[in-house]
Amino acid sequence: MTTIVITGPNTGGKTVTLKTVGLCTLMAQSGIPIPALDGSELAIFNAVYADIGDEQSIEQSLSTFSSRMVNIVDILQKYDEHSLLLFDELGSGTDPQEGAALAIAILDEVHGKGARVLATTHYPELKAYGYNRPGMTNASVEFDIDTLSPTYRLLIGVPGRSNAFEISERLGLDNQIIDRAKSFTGTDRGEVESMIASLEDSRLRSEKDADETHAILLETERLKRELEAEWQEFNQQKEKLETKAKEKAKTIVEDAKREAEAVISDLRAMRLNAGANVKEHELIDARKRLDEATPAGEKPAPVQAKAAPRPLQVGDEVQVLQYGQKGTLLEKTSSDDWIVQIGILKMNIKESGLEYVKPKKEKAPVVTTSVRNRSSHVKLDLDLRGERYEDAIQRTEKYIDDALLSNYHQVSIIHGKGTGALRQGVQQYLKTHSRVKSYRFGEASEGGHGVTVVELK
Secondary structure: OEEEEEOOOOOOOHHHHHHHHHHHHHHOOOOOOOOOOOOOOOOHHHHHHOOOOOEEEOOOOOOOOHHHHHHHHHHHHHHHOEEEEEEEEOOOOHHHHHOOOOOOHHHHHHHHOOOOOEEEOOOHHHHHHHOOOEEHHHHHHHEEOOEEEEEEEEEEOOOOOOOOHHHHHOOOOOOOHHHHHHHHHHHHHHHHHHHHHHHHHHHHHHHHHHHHHHHHHHHHHHHHHHHHHHHHHHHHHHHHHHHHHHHHHHHHHHHHHHHHHHHHHHHHHHOOOOOOOOHHHHHHHHHHHHHHOOOOOOOOOOOOOOOOOOOOOOOOOOEOOOOOOOEEEEEEEEOOEEEEEHHHHOEEEEEEEEEEEOOOOOOOOOOOOOOOOOOOOOOOOOEOOOOOOOHHHHHHHHHHHHHHHOOOEEEEOOOOOOOOOOHHHHHHHHHOOEEEEEEEEOOOOOOHHHHHEEOOO
8 A cells, every 4th residue: 555545624633644644754764763652663765745734925926726736746856656745635726626636647646656645635536536546545534523623543444524514513603504505515425425424433333343352352362361271280280189199099009908918818827727726806806907908988888787587696697798798696795796607707796787697498308310421420529638728618619519419418528637727627617508417527447537527418
């Protein structure tokens, strides 16, 4: 954009705009700071030419138009593409139609050479001129009709109105005169003025909307930055907490695992040495250590026992809910505590943690004939010699089940003599089995203390 045509009312600030541009340019090229915001930019010119003001002279027989034209002719002889030209009320002081045509021709000439031009005018022909030439644009100075004062805002792209009728009315001119004057203006001029007024209203609304949008955008960007910062801080804190929780959980699990292994090892030793004098408090301490080994927050929720059909009695078989094991009531130590036999262990359990197990009814023996093939034959004796303790007990359980299915009434379990640990474990298991009627050591001819003879129900 090299040429700007500024229109608008008198006292609107058009001439002030030209003087401001010219002065700031000369100040900047003279090294004088200019009254502008940071970031403002100015072009550098070889020369600045201005035609501003009325230079009429009686002595030189110059009218307003003549004096202005003498100045313009001088400018047109000296300027080049590196010049800044400032024309105030170009073409004024003569017939409006001829003055407008002359102004258009002069602007075409200087614009064609590439000079930078600012021109002010009242001519409506020049308002349309800015739309029809590339590299040119219209501009206007904003004028407040209510206060009859300029706002000193330059509006690029919007032609200005003269506002002569509005200013005259505000100054007190009779309305009849104003209405008569309006009737003398052409229809086309009225339509142009209405169009310009509509453009100004649209511009004001657009500027207001733009300001509101800009404020919302700034607030949105601020909120976005805050949310991003908070989200980043949250993720960092989350990662720290997760890492810390994982490390703590790992430590708890490792401690619990070591404690559980130690308790299991102690219980195995007690079970192997069941014939020795195992103190009750040692078993209770072992159970307590196992309970404490469970990580906090991971202990199973307590299970409520079902209501018993009758009060619990010594000898009843119960389910110990805390351990998921069956046991036998040995003694009631208080109103809510029982000593329960669970395998080789005796534990003090609260009645609320016990569930009555209804004994199975003994069925009358039924004589049946089983037809088995040779591969499914169950021997009358089980040899456990050389077996590990746990494997031996599992094999004993399975063998007793197979013997019952085969309708055997008596079988023999060969465990050998050794240290007696395997013998004690087998007999302890037989002692708690509901289908074992009795058991005894074998006779001398049957293997002696190395064999246990079992009589089944």
